[in-house]
Amino acid sequence: MMKYSINAEIPVMIETDVIVIGAGPGGLGAAVAAARNGAKTALIERFGFPGGMSTAGEVNPFMPNNSNGQAMDRTIYVEWVQAMHKYRSDDQDGDFDVSMSAHRSRSFTKEMAVLATEDLLLEAGVKIYYHHQLFDVCVKNGAIDSVILLSKSGLTAAKAKIYIDSTGDGDLAAKAGCEYEIGNEDGNCQPMTLCFKLSNIDTSRMPDSDTISRIYNKAKADGEISCPREDVLWFETIEDGVIHFNTTRVIMKSGVNGSDLSEAEIEARRQLRQYLTFLRKHISGFENARLRSIAPHIGIRETRRIKGMNYIGIEAFEKAQKFSDAIVRVSYPIDIHNPSGTGTIMRFLPENDWYEIPYGCIVAKDVKNLLIAGRSISVDHALHSSMRVMPPVCSIGHAAGLAAAMCVEEHKLPGNLDGKAVRRRLVEAGAFL
Numbered sequence: 001m002m003k004y005s006i007n008a009e010i011p012v013m014i015e016t017d018v019i020v021i022g023a024g025p026g027g028l029g030a031a032v033a034a035a036r037n038g039a040k041t042a043l044i045e046r047f048g049f050p051g052g053m054s055t056a057g058e059v060n061p062f063m064p065n066n067s068n069g070q071a072m073d074r075t076i077y078v079e080w081v082q083a084m085h086k087y088r089s090d091d092q093d094g095d096f097d098v099s100m101s102a103h104r105s106r107s108f109t110k111e112m113a114v115l116a117t118e119d120l121l122l123e124a125g126v127k128i129y130y131h132h133q134l135f136d137v138c139v140k141n142g143a144i145d146s147v148i149l150l151s152k153s154g155l156t157a158a159k160a161k162i163y164i165d166s167t168g169d170g171d172l173a174a175k176a177g178c179e180y181e182i183g184n185e186d187g188n189c190q191p192m193t194l195c196f197k198l199s200n201i202d203t204s205r206m207p208d209s210d211t212i213s214r215i216y217n218k219a220k221a222d223g224e225i226s227c228p229r230e231d232v233l234w235f236e237t238i239e240d241g242v243i244h245f246n247t248t249r250v251i252m253k254s255g256v257n258g259s260d261l262s263e264a265e266i267e268a269r270r271q272l273r274q275y276l277t278f279l280r281k282h283i284s285g286f287e288n289a290r291l292r293s294i295a296p297h298i299g300i301r302e303t304r305r306i307k308g309m310n311y312i313g314i315e316a317f318e319k320a321q322k323f324s325d326a327i328v329r330v331s332y333p334i335d336i337h338n339p340s341g342t343g344t345i346m347r348f349l350p351e352n353d354w355y356e357i358p359y360g361c362i363v364a365k366d367v368k369n370l371l372i373a374g375r376s377i378s379v380d381h382a383l384h385s386s387m388r389v390m391p392p393v394c395s396i397g398h399a400a401g402l403a404a405a406m407c408v409e410e411h412k413l414p415g416n417l418d419g420k421a422v423r424r425r426l427v428e429a430g431a432f433l
């Protein structure tokens with residue numbers, strides 16, 4: 001350990017109504033909703049492009065969060081997918097249906113996601129600051145006074161009335177001193193996965209999933225491949241002959257630890273090299289597979305969950321619980337990839353039913369002017385595994401952005417807003433609630 005302190009005058013680069021940190025699916029919903037509802041909104045993102053895991057993690061497709069075959073996440077999520085649709089080529093058009101129930105309608109490329117996300121943000125009038133990373137937070141009297149950002153310019157400050165943490169990791173909330181949980185009862189988070197795509201596949205000769213996994217487990221037993229995953233997880237894409245893989249598994253590493261992240265990238269790419277050799281050698285249709293893309297950032301499923309004014313857990317799923325101040329509906333199953341080894345737990349709700357997330361789960365309990373948008377809201381490890389998929393996360397962002405704008409409009413703090421009023425305004429804006 002060594003002592004280090006900074007005592008410097010730094011420029012205040014931004015003074016605005018709402019600052020959203022993180023431009024993933026949660027940040028997209030939050031920034032667009034805040035700006036559309038009249039708040040001057042700045043969006044801070046560490047990378048040079050938006051989309052979070054949908055782009056940097058190359059995660060694909062959108063998992064279904066449906067009722068009666070219709071997407072429940074309206075309106076920003078649906079607009080997002082429609083905006084991506086514009087960047088499909090003519091020969092992919094026929095696959096798209098607006099209910100987004102079909103797999104190919106929920107598939108996209110990271111390039112489509114970058115452009116569509118930015119379109120929505122710019123059209124809403126959000127001021128975007130790429131290449132700026134949250135560095136520190138100044139808290140005064142229990143509220144965030146300013147955030148300190150690090151970029152090529154050095155350190156700058158940014159000030160707002162209301163802040164939204166959509167870093168996925170709860171970075172802003174944690175730095176501001178909020179209580180949080182991390183992982184399961186042992187503190188272990190769901191594993192990380194580096195997504196990749198292979199092209200030049202003869203899909204007409206591809207075996208089914210079970211057969212591929214059987215051959216994979218034989219190769220594992222023969223020492224040809226070493227990966228804790230129990231099967232090969234792959235998806236068709238909107239491009240002919242291109243298969244998406246969500247199948248590397250890096251366990252017992254923390255997504256909020258710098259060294260762990262570095263080691264995880266190296267371990268995931270070691271697995272990827274083995275997968276490439278294995279698939280070309282053993283799986284028909286893959287003989288001439290080409291490495292088409294590797295996600296720029298390893299996929300992070302789970303890190304911090306920030307304690308809110310309300311907190312819900314697995315019982316909400318088991319009882320398909322509904323709330324009078326609900327802001328989002330979720331029908332996606334419990335989906336826990338084993339944090340410490342092999343196996344994946346899936347549990348499903350009755351068909352066409354859902355549980356709801358109440359407003360208090362997005363309001364930070366320990367800092368007055370902070371809302372949480374994205375996967376790091378106030379739920380337990382098991383429920384997190386269900387609500388974390390991109391469609392509901394985008395809707396959580398939508399609710400947080402609207403609530404922030406209402407706070408600005410009514411000169412209130414998030415904790416003093418009536419969650420039922422937020423719900424009413426969401427319904428007026430077309431939400432399925």
Ligand SMILES: Cc1cc2nc3c(=O)[nH]c(=O)nc-3n(C[C@H](O)[C@H](O)[C@H](O)COP(=O)(O)OP(=O)(O)OC[C@H]3O[C@@H](n4cnc5c(N)ncnc54)[C@H](O)[C@@H]3O)c2cc1C
Nearest residue numbers: 022024025026046052053063134168193299300374375390
């Ligand atoms: C491997 C994997 C596979 C998945 N598969 C699917 C799937 O098939 N379908 C599905 O719907 N969902 C899937 N998910 C879940 C989904 O992708 C994520 O839960 C979702 O993207 C979370 O959204 P978010 O906005 O909360 O966070 P993120 O998508 O992580 O976005 C956070 C954003 O904040 C930025 N940021 C973070 N820290 C800082 C900082 N300090 N300063 C500035 N910016 C910062 C990041 O760069 C990023 O842009 C998967 C996730 C993973 C990891």
